[in-house]
Amino acid sequence: MADDSDRTADENSVADGGYLEREEPRAxxxxxxxxxxxxxxxxxxxxxxxxxxxxxxxxxxxxxxxxxNPTGSMKDRVALGMIRELEAKGQLEADDVVVEASSGNTAGAVALVTNRLGYDSVLTVPEGTSGQKIGYVRAFGSEIVECPDLESGDERHYRSTAERIAAERGGVWLDQYSTxxxxxxxxxxxxxxxxxxxxxxxxxxxxxxxxxxxxxxxxxxxxxxxxxxxxxxxxxxxxxxxxxxxxxxxxxxxxxxxxxxxxxxxxxxxxxxxxxxxxxxxxxxxxxxxxxxxxxxxxxxxxxxxxxxxxxxxxxxxxxxxxxxxxxxxxxxxxxxxxxxxxxxxxxxxxxxxxxxxx
The missing domain is CATH 3.40.50.1100 (Rossmann fold)
Incomplete structure (x- = not known):
């Protein structure tokens, strides 16, 4: 049986479910x-x-x-990039608590990044957030606060809760939804x-x-x-x-x-x-x-x-x-x-x- 190197580019086309071969590798x-x-x-x-x-x-x-990415989503980029930008601007220091609101992947990403950079962090999520996503937060040792799944104007909404926690604890709220x-x-x-x-x-x-x-x-x-x-x-x-x-x-x-x-x-x-x-x-x-x-x-x-x-x-x-x-x-x-x-x-x-x- 011929090995894959003997197949033609046409045989490796998307038409038969394979990946296209290229003469030049991607940069x-x-x-x-x-x-x-x-x-x-x-x-x-x-x-x-x-x-x-x-x-x-x-x-x-x-x-x-x-x-x-390590936690399985592009939110790892956002978590790392925002935290490093805040550090560079002098708006995030070693003893600060990082706070973020997330209905999904950002929570796990922030938990990972803060774990590795040595920050304490609090993540607020709405009720009903998948167990897999909450699992990242718990596994990386961040504090998690589950909030009622309410309209955004309610003070108990997970985003409002994050803002309040950051103010009460002198923390830094990342606020991916507006920053x-x-x-x-x-x-x-x-x-x-x-x-x-x-x-x-x-x-x-x-x-x-x-x-x-x-x-x-x-x-x-x-x-x-x-x-x-x-x-x-x-x-x-x-x-x-x-x-x-x-x-x-x-x-x-x-x-x-x-x-x-x-x-x-x-x-x-x-x-x-x-x-x-x-x-x-x-x-x-x-x-x-x-x-x-x-x-x-x-x-x-x-x-x-x-x-x-x-x-x-x-x-x-x-x-x-x-x-x-x-x-x-x-x-x-x-x-x-x-x-x-x-x-x-x-x-x-x-x-x-x-x-x-x-x-």
């Missing part, structure tokens, strides 16, 4: 701009950009696997890394939007290199990011896809660098995540599933497209939701379009 990245000397934190970043093995009508899809450090970290780090890995050869960047920091930072960096790359945000179907982007009246925010969408526009969303926002329903997002695992062996969460759905649309519509999709986290944290048997009937969505956006 190595230059590493993090937020050096610490810590061997664990040094594993954050430099995540791979791989060919997504999905047959399309024409365009190529590249998937950036942020699940390769400009959130998108700035991605402008300084993720954007250049992606651009270098793709050798500047992209037509689109597609990324889920929660706080919007990841896409905003990447978008600004890429737009400074060229205006020829279309930046596409991915929103939940019942969310108000797209409503704010297109200057429409807000509706009710309600989605089952963790980390996707928001009830309103946030200061961390730099719309000036984004070309369009498409909305994806919960069922389609779950379906694409499950397809990625079952058909391609790629384990991603629901928000990444939504982004893949949009990328497939773009690739089918534009034969020469070269699309980078940001896979924000892995699927291991969603075995009891996205991948649970009967968690969501995806059959009803098979004939629906992947996304909706103004013509």
């Amino acid at each position: 190595e990245t230059t590493g993090t701009p937020y050096q610490t000397g810590d061997p664990v934190l040094a594993r954050i970043g430099e995540t791979p950009l791989v060919d997504y093995p999905e047959p399309t009508e024409g365009g190529d899809i590249l998937l950036k696997l942020e699940a390769d 400009q450090l959130n998108p700035t970290v991605h402008y300084e780090w993720t954007g250049p890394e992606l651009w270098q890995q793709a050798a500047g050869d992209l037509t689109h960047v597609v990324c889920p939007m929660g706080t919007g920091g990841t896409l905003s930072g990447i978008a600004r960096y890429v737009k400074e290199q060229t205006s020829d790359v279309d930046i596409v945000g991915v929103d939940a179907e019942k969310s108000n990011i797209s409503e704010a982007f297109y200057d429409r009246d807000p509706g009710t925010y309600d989605t089952d896809v963790e980390g996707l969408g928001k009830e309103r526009e946030l200061p961390t969303m730099w719309f000036d660098y984004i070309d369009e926002v498409r909305s994806v329903g919960d069922r389609r997002a779950f379906e694409e995540a499950r397809r990625a695992a079952a058909e391609h062996g790629v384990l991603v969460g629901g928000s990444s599933g939504a982004a893949i759905a949009v990328a497939r649309e773009v690739a089918d519509d534009q034969p020469n497209a070269r699309i980078a999709v940001i896979g924000c986290d892995g699927g291991e944290q969603y075995f009891d939701t996205v991948f649970a048997e009967g968690a969501m009937d995806t059959e009803a969505s098979r004939e629906e379009p992947a996304s909706s956006y103004p013509e």
